[in-house]
Amino acid sequence: MTNPTPLADLSADDLAARLSTVRADYEALQARGLTLDLTRGKPGADQLDLAAGLLGLPTTYRDRAGTDVRNYGGLDGLVELREIFADLLGVDTSAVVCGGNSSLTLMHQVITAMLLKGGPDSPRPWSQEPTVKFVCPVPGYDRHFTMLAELGIEMVTVPMHADGPDVEAVRALVADDPSVKGLWIVPTYANPTGSVCSTEVAAALMAMPTAAPDFRIFWDNAYAVHHLTDAEVKSADALGLAAASGHPNRPIMFASTSKITFAGAGVAALATSAENRAWYLERLGFASIGPDKVNHLRHVEFFGDADGVRAHMRKHRELIAPKFAAVDHALTERLDGLGIAEWTVPTGGYFVNLDVLDGTASRVVALAKQAGIALTPAGSAFPHGQDPRDRNIRLAPTFPVLAEVEAAMAGVAVCVELAALEKLSA
Incomplete structure (x- = not known):
């Protein structure tokens, strides 16, 4: 997208034309029959595999002081x-x-x-x-x-x-x-x-x-x-x-x-x-x-020791950093400059925070669900699930494989734009 115009600045005719185009994109998304899940911040199977060596441990039942760890205490x-x-x-x-x-x-x-x-x-x-x-x-x-x-x-x-x-x-x-x-x-x-x-x-x-x-x-x-x-x-x-x-x-x-x-x-x-x-x-x-x-x-x-943990976590990073990059790429490619969404590009952790146009987060989640993409319920990052601005969505890209993250996020970006266009056209 080259120098996009913020959606709020479009004329009524241009807004209607854009809405028609994005609805067609959404219908194409639905036709793909996706079944994707970005709801929970769980490690993927490949991350769990990194710790497979635990299954053969411990090799002894005594700690360094000689205490039998199988017993009470x-x-x-x-x-x-x-x-x-x-x-x-x-x-x-x-x-x-x-x-x-x-x-x-x-x-x-x-x-x-x-x-x-x-x-x-x-x-x-x-x-x-x-x-x-x-x-x-x-x-x-x-x-x-x-x-x-x-x-x-x-x-x-x-x-x-x-x-x-x-x-x-x-x-x-x-x-x-x-x-x-x-x-x-x-x-x-x-x-x-x-x-x-x-x-x-x-x-x-x-x-x-x-x-x-x-x-x-x-x-x-x-x-x-x-x-x-x-x-x-x-x-x-x-x-x-x-x-x-x-x-x-x-x-x-x-x-x-x-x-x-x-x-x-x-x-x-x-x-x-x-x-x-x-x-x-x-x-x-x-x-x-x-x-x-x-x-x-x-x-x-x-x-x-602790350095062993740090080395292990660098292996995790190699697996999940591309998934976070895929989230940013999908959102940037479709939404950057439209004035309808902001998102974090975290340097650690397990989530991306997505803020969409006020009053549309619940609609985005519903649209995504209808297209086969499960997202965490809108407002879940607030007490009692009540986001007063209905704009916040938590994205969890670690569990699916990279190709699924790419497909899901391209779909989420369509849903974000469609929900915004619907609101701005109302």
Whole structure:
């Protein structure tokens, strides 16, 4: 497309002609009988194959201290694995607890423990408060929001910028309202925007005054090592910044190998202050006598150390970076300059954030479905699935093979233009 005219600047006649042409393109798309899926950020089979060596491990059942990992014990996880997570997350090994396969489970455990028992600095359990609220940067991770909704926690939103949450908006919410107990953030290659929380923003979040003495930042560093370019971003030192500001208990960091090894059989970890860690392990001790240390040892043997993880992730990048490039190519080729869509070109993570003409995201998703292309529901990156502008769509290109991503995104671009033309012609 050469120097396209923004659709909003077209005359009525030109708009009608363009609409007729794009409807024909859409009918041709439907006639292809596609069955494509861009709904979830799952690793593709070729990515899972990279970790096939895990299936033959571990070769021993003893850790380096000689402990039999098949038996009970070791509530905080295998120290060798904790060392690997500590290196990757930039924290001390003493801060880390390694658990089962799901970081979401760890988050749920922490929140429910806060509700039932309160934290080390809580005046009372959160469940005894009249209201509990969390600050949710948007667009954000839908599973964070559905977890809060299921637990009856109210959500208040702030904009997510390229350098992290809108600090002034967060400050205004937490300063005088003791019912605001937490903040979600995916600090590195955020879901779905790909934003990276800067050290300046992280420092401000850790240092800001809060009316709630037990305010927590749930620092979900799910994509800390999921780089798409040679410029490998280093996450802000959340724990160090919090300790320096006098709020060591504020952040609780979460991570996992779910998109590094096997999505359903990896290892999750949390890292936090010594006081929070002791509190968490005390709660956990009533529910478990230790994690799956055999799986811990399996991962330690497979990677060796943190550099082994980094080398493994470069193999992931080789597989998925072309898929992200295909998304950008398809959207640029059809939509660039039309004034009806903006999208991210992330340098890491698992998603592309697509903002279409206000009021058309739901229509785009519906059109795509009718053409055999499944997209995440419009608004899913907002609490309760409600995008006030009906413009946001999260694209997840990792699971399909490259040819399917190319076909799906060419189709999505047609749907975006058709929905915009319909609205502008109404």
